[in-house]
Amino acid sequence: MAADLHCHTKLSDGSVGIEDLIVIAQKSGIDTIAITDHDCLAGTVRGKVIGKRYGVTVIPGVELSAFDNEEGKKVHILCYLADTPDRLEGLCKRTSIARKRAGQIMMLKVASRFPISTDFIISHASGSTNLYKQHIMHALMDAGYTNEIFGDLFVALFSSKSSTNILAPTKYPDVKEVIDEVHSAGGIAVLAHPAFFDNFAQIDKYIEMGLDGIEIWHPSATEEQTAQLAEICKKNKILMTGGSDFHGLYGTSTVTLGTCTTPDEHLEKLLGYKAKKKRALKKVEKEA
Numbered sequence: 001m002a003a004d005l006h007c008h009t010k011l012s013d014g015s016v017g018i019e020d021l022i023v024i025a026q027k028s029g030i031d032t033i034a035i036t037d038h039d040c041l042a043g044t045v046r047g048k049v050i051g052k053r054y055g056v057t058v059i060p061g062v063e064l065s066a067f068d069n070e071e072g073k074k075v076h077i078l079c080y081l082a083d084t085p086d087r088l089e090g091l092c093k094r095t096s097i098a099r100k101r102a103g104q105i106m107m108l109k110v111a112s113r114f115p116i117s118t119d120f121i122i123s124h125a126s127g128s129t130n131l132y133k134q135h136i137m138h139a140l141m142d143a144g145y146t147n148e149i150f151g152d153l154f155v156a157l158f159s160s161k162s163s164t165n166i167l168a169p170t171k172y173p174d175v176k177e178v179i180d181e182v183h184s185a186g187g188i189a190v191l192a193h194p195a196f197f198d199n200f201a202q203i204d205k206y207i208e209m210g211l212d213g214i215e216i217w218h219p220s221a222t223e224e225q226t227a228q229l230a231e232i233c234k235k236n237k238i239l240m241t242g243g244s245d246f247h248g249l250y251g252t253s254t255v256t257l258g259t260c261t262t263p264d265e266h267l268e269k270l271l272g273y274k275a276k277k278k279r280a281l282k283k284v285e286k287e288a
Helices: 018-027 044-054 085-113 119-121 133-142 151-158 173-185 199-207 223-236 265-271 273-287
Strands: 002-007 030-035 057-068 073-080 188-191 213-217 237-241
Touching: 002 073, 002 265, 018 044, 030 044, 030 133, 044 057, 057 085, 057 173, 073 173, 073 199, 085 119, 085 133, 085 173, 119 133, 133 151, 133 213, 151 199, 173 188, 188 237, 199 213, 199 223, 223 237, 237 265, 265 273
Parallel strands: 002 030, 030 057, 188 213, 213 237
Antiparallel strands: 057 073, 073 188
């Protein structure tokens, strides 16, 4: 049984709708997926309903944006199986507002630099809860200024090292706050793609904060990095997950659904994790 626990849809920065994503999963022989849109829980209920129709189990999830203020690094935390996901709405809303402000600034800069309107750019974000860099680049593709999302023009506009960048600052919540909020909602906190953001040196600190697991199978991780992350998880007795980080057309590279998956053994551990923790807590309380 294949389980891809990191998938994005049109609700955030993916190019595929929820139902289309589920159909792709079914036709690819993937029995279980998690819809983990950025700072957005809107697809959870609909995903579960549509998933039943196609025989695909959809695990409730969300990818929460965070920042390690000590290290000056981005951190993404995947939240799975929250008992009360509504408790995460405030966190998601704050990040969404900050992202909207940054998106509007970048959109205005692009509209002043290229002969396209803001309405034209916004039309490419139809169905999304926000305006992402991919939407801006898609608009520039349709206007004939590039033939790819992530190419030289993307680097010129969105790389912090570029003298012509249009980046606008976005304030993200601290990583500890995010992990605490996930636990407050009764969810499982998993560090997303540590190889992508180079979060290796900070993993021990995040485990001390209460991190429940690490996404070790991901397209950005080499075999050596995957093995290193697996050893960290075994040593600290935390969960291991995997996912393709599927974005469709809006991915940084060509990635098909199921490129990276979570093995059955580790999927079962994730699904039984909260019950196991409750049993362990009851045992401690009984012995006290």
